[in-house]
Amino acid sequence: MTRTTARLAAMFAAFSAVPALAGGITLDARVLRVETVAGTERLTPAAKAVPGDHMVYVLAYKNTGDQAARDVVLNNPVPADMLYRGAGDGGEPEMSVDGVQFGPLASLTVAGTDGSRRPARLTDVRQLRWHLNQAIAPGASGQVSFHAVVR
Amino acid sequence: MRLLELRIGRRAWAGAVASATALIACLSINPVHAATEAGTAIRNVAQVQYGIDGQTSTIASNPVSTRVDELIDFTVDPLPACSNPTGDVTAVGFEILNTGNGDESFIIGEPVATGNFQVTGLAADANDNGCYEPGIDPRIPAGTETPLLRPFARYRVFVLGTGTLDGSTVELPVSSRFGRRRVGEVITGAGESGSDVVIGGTGGHVNGRPIRTTSVQEVQAELVKTQAIKARDGSETPMRGAIITYTLEGRFTGGGTASDVVIADPIPAGTAYVAGSLKLDGAALSDAGDGDAGNFNGSGISVALGNVPAPATRTVSFQVRIQ
Structure with a gap:
């Protein structure tokens, strides 16, 4: 009985999704679905989707500490089964097709079927990285976002 | 040999x-799309790295998860004609292709023909070779449900009849097991792995594209x-x-x-x-x-x-x- 309770407590700790907090910056992730109603795009929180749905991932950061945070870098792998479609808020991220080399899309290549390399396409992008130019003052917040489609 | x-x-x-x-x-080959399978959870966790007071920290965001629901989509297309002997019967083949993202079965409706072709029944393509073979391909009644088809798996069926196909049309109506529905309709919990079913652009019902047989082409x-x-x-x-x-x-x-x-x-x-x-x-x-x-x-x-x-x-x- 005691063991069961302890295990449940451990599971609860693992699954309770509170924004992580360590020394001042919090990072809150959300996913929204782009719905077009009468020609107008609308973003709605979405726990469910079907292939082809257009989603927006939003990463909201906030400095809850009392000192400025510098050299802030946000990292987000493009989730498995999603195809990257482009940047949203917060400017164009650096992109990577292999998680090693980052840069603008035009600087990236992937191996073609015949062994030669071809220019990377948005759908080849597997990792995104945003370097924030400015320090985040205590209490300040912001967000970046990217668009992707369910494969 | x-x-x-x-x-x-x-x-x-x-x-x-x-x-x-x-x-x-011409044999039409449908491209195989790797749509995400129904029931899949698409998870996302971001990271932020930052420096405060010369000390670098990295933290992860909360995970967000999106469950992929099952989209009901399929096509019904005529098969190329075959030349093997079929006795007094003329067979018109159709291919039902599951273009959705879950295992689905489909219900084969009553075929409709115009012109000089009279429908006498339906047969399943038992050996999946696209050609009707009497004695191999069994007769099936209208209303038959196909076996569960994996995404992009196909089921072939023949409309059997007599008379000439010249100038005739043969139409095969096929429905998903959810029947004719509104596009975008959601059926809660009815999909694969407990996902919801979402009716795709066909509205759950396709009339196998009518064919007009002309000897010229x-x-x-x-x-x-x-x-x-x-x-x-x-x-x-x-x-x-x-x-x-x-x-x-x-x-x-x-x-x-x-x-x-x-x-x-x-x-x-x-x-x-x-x-x-x-x-x-x-x-x-x-x-x-x-x-x-x-x-x-x-x-x-x-x-x-x-x-x-x-x-x-x-x-x-x-x-x-x-x-």
Whole structure:
């Protein structure tokens, strides 16, 4: 009985999704679905989707500490089964097709079927990285976002 | 044993007899899309790295998860005509393709025909070869539910009837197991792995595209093989050392173009290919698999004819020596 309770407590700790907090910056992730109603795009929180749905991932950061945070870098792998479609808020991220080399899309290549390399396409992008130019003052917040489609 | 072969596009006909007749039509190959399987949870966790007071920290965001629901989508398309004997029955094939992202079954409705074609029933393509074979492909009643089809798996069915297809249309209505629905309708919990079902753009019901059969657009192909034996003594006796000249005549009639045509024939057992004897329409072809159309690969010859607009006759010949 005691063991069961302890295990449940451990599971609860693992699954309770509170924004992580360590020394001042919090990072809150959300996913929204782009719905077009009468020609107008609308973003709605979405726990469910079907292939082809257009989603927006939003990463909201906030400095809850009392000192400025510098050299802030946000990292987000493009989730498995999603195809990257482009940047949203917060400017164009650096992109990577292999998680090693980052840069603008035009600087990236992937191996073609015949062994030669071809220019990377948005759908080849597997990792995104945003370097924030400015320090985040205590209490300040912001967000970046990217668009992707369910494969 | 496969004695000779006429390949057109991705289809092949082989005959153990000296001639083969084939009705040609384009085989449409549907691209396979790797849609995310219903029930999949797409998870996302971001990270932020930052420095405060010279100390660098990295933290992860909360995970967000999106469950992929099951989209009901499928197509119903006519199959190319076949030339195999079907007795008094004419068969029109249809292919049901599950273009959704979950395992689904589909309900085959009552076929509808116009013109001089009278529907007499339905049959399942038991061996999935796209051609109705009486005695192999069982009759099924309208309303039959297909087995569960994996995403991008297909089920082939034949509308059987009598009369002529010339100028007729044959339509096969097919529904998902959820029936005719509103596009975008959600059926909670009815999908794979507990996901919801979302009715795709077909509204859960497709009328197999009506076909209009016109003889003008179809190419008829026939491959006729003949042989001439010449023995050393001048006779036509098939004795050791005698030379057999095989002639393969591909006859293309009707209208339209047969695409990617290949005539191929293995060298018969007990004989040896006579080097340099391969000819197309009387002109010599090289034996090597090089720039020209001909090739001898050690066990058989093949001649690639490319696209052949009908009407046309192309003649391939080669020689073997009896061992």
